[in-house]
Amino acid sequence: MLYRDLGKTGEKVSILGFGGMRFPTINNQPNRIDEKEASKMLKYGIDNGINIIDTAYSYHTLDFNEPGKSEPFLGDFLSTGYREKVLISTKLPSWIVEKKEDMDIFLDQQLDRLKTESIDIYLIHSLKEDYWKNLTNLNIFEFMDNALSDGKIKHIGFSFHDELDLLLEILDSYEWEVVLTQMNYLDEGYQSGINGVQYLSSINMGNMIMEPLRGGKLVDNIPPEVEKIWNSAPIKRSPVEWAFKYLWDMPGISTVFSGMSTLEQVKENVSIANNSYPNTLTIEEKNVIKEVSRAYRDKKDVPCTQCNYCMPCPQKVDIPTCFKEYNIAKMLNNPEASSMQYFSLIDEENYASSCTKCGECVHMCPQMINIPNELEKVKKLFGR
Numbered sequence: 001m002l003y004r005d006l007g008k009t010g011e012k013v014s015i016l017g018f019g020g021m022r023f024p025t026i027n028n029q030p031n032r033i034d035e036k037e038a039s040k041m042l043k044y045g046i047d048n049g050i051n052i053i054d055t056a057y058s059y060h061t062l063d064f065n066e067p068g069k070s071e072p073f074l075g076d077f078l079s080t081g082y083r084e085k086v087l088i089s090t091k092l093p094s095w096i097v098e099k100k101e102d103m104d105i106f107l108d109q110q111l112d113r114l115k116t117e118s119i120d121i122y123l124i125h126s127l128k129e130d131y132w133k134n135l136t137n138l139n140i141f142e143f144m145d146n147a148l149s150d151g152k153i154k155h156i157g158f159s160f161h162d163e164l165d166l167l168l169e170i171l172d173s174y175e176w177e178v179v180l181t182q183m184n185y186l187d188e189g190y191q192s193g194i195n196g197v198q199y200l201s202s203i204n205m206g207n208m209i210m211e212p213l214r215g216g217k218l219v220d221n222i223p224p225e226v227e228k229i230w231n232s233a234p235i236k237r238s239p240v241e242w243a244f245k246y247l248w249d250m251p252g253i254s255t256v257f258s259g260m261s262t263l264e265q266v267k268e269n270v271s272i273a274n275n276s277y278p279n280t281l282t283i284e285e286k287n288v289i290k291e292v293s294r295a296y297r298d299k300k301d302v303p304c305t306q307c308n309y310c311m312p313c314p315q316k317v318d319i320p321t322c323f324k325e326y327n328i329a330k331m332l333n334n335p336e337a338s339s340m341q342y343f344s345l346i347d348e349e350n351y352a353s354s355c356t357k358c359g360e361c362v363h364m365c366p367q368m369i370n371i372p373n374e375l376e377k378v379k380k381l382f383g384r
């Protein structure tokens, strides 16, 4: 398996990383990891070259405000002789930090839960505007300086689910070393997207990638029109292989975290990683991927281009984001995942349900979308 530099950290990471949010569970309960099976998967992955695992305070929980089971499970597993073989990446639960001391409390708990003296890569979880504002008001910079100088963490970064301008603003605020962003061939224009990846690469920032398969939706229940394109490609590959090859073709990406749930998935992904190299996709192959992406996009229900001309709405409805998440739900036929994004990215006062149908936005839309009518559909799909 190839290893790449993690930006300027001095670390070398395997191009395939283990995502610790989708371990197999007992009776489909997220807070009950099937530890025997998950341990087998981790052993196989690490014995076959994976050297980085990503987790978070809240992975494998029923309530994202509570500590999950992923960290303590990994702490137990790694203490069986695997700790020295991997880098641990975990995250500060930024949305439940209320006081300055909370940050130290969470970090100390995480060191305990992971049974380690130092966390290799510590990420501020899921930064978006309001969390970032709160954390800067609480002087997160001092917390990070101290955690680094005490040796409790070795490298500092953040994970990100917002737009490019906020990414740039946060990058300018501190000596970050690593950023975790969402990327796959369907998300080039979503959140910080491909522009974010290219910018991070241009400044030699360690760029770790999440959601390479969009929570499995790029490989499960593939629409017939997409299947047809894959089948007509000059080289026969599984959709999983296409999705990973798309990412590993980009030399600026350090590692791609995959939240694997079975041993077969680990074996398949390791085997794909063993045959993936940067700058090797041909123009023809890239065109196949573009065609697939277009076929998914054609399934969009509302022709919103995210131009923002309809904003601001007097009732504060976040019209473009409402349509964006609604369209993704339609494209991937996965309202559950989009609903999670909808409720985490949009504040309650900005939901589609705040629309009073005043009609002020309608004449602003160059796509002539009947915005209040279409927002009704969003409301119906996601509720309040």
Ligand code: SF4
Residues within 6 Å of the ligand: 313, 314, 315, 316, 317, 319, 354, 355, 356, 357, 358, 359, 360, 361, 362, 371, 372, 375
């Ligand atoms: S119709 Fe709805 S979305 Fe449009 S401006 Fe009025 S309240 Fe806002």
Ligand code: SF4
Residues within 6 Å of the ligand: 303, 304, 305, 306, 307, 308, 309, 310, 311, 319, 320, 323, 364, 365, 366, 367, 368, 369, 371
């Ligand atoms: S003006 Fe129309 S196309 Fe532009 S963001 Fe608003 S709804 Fe979408």
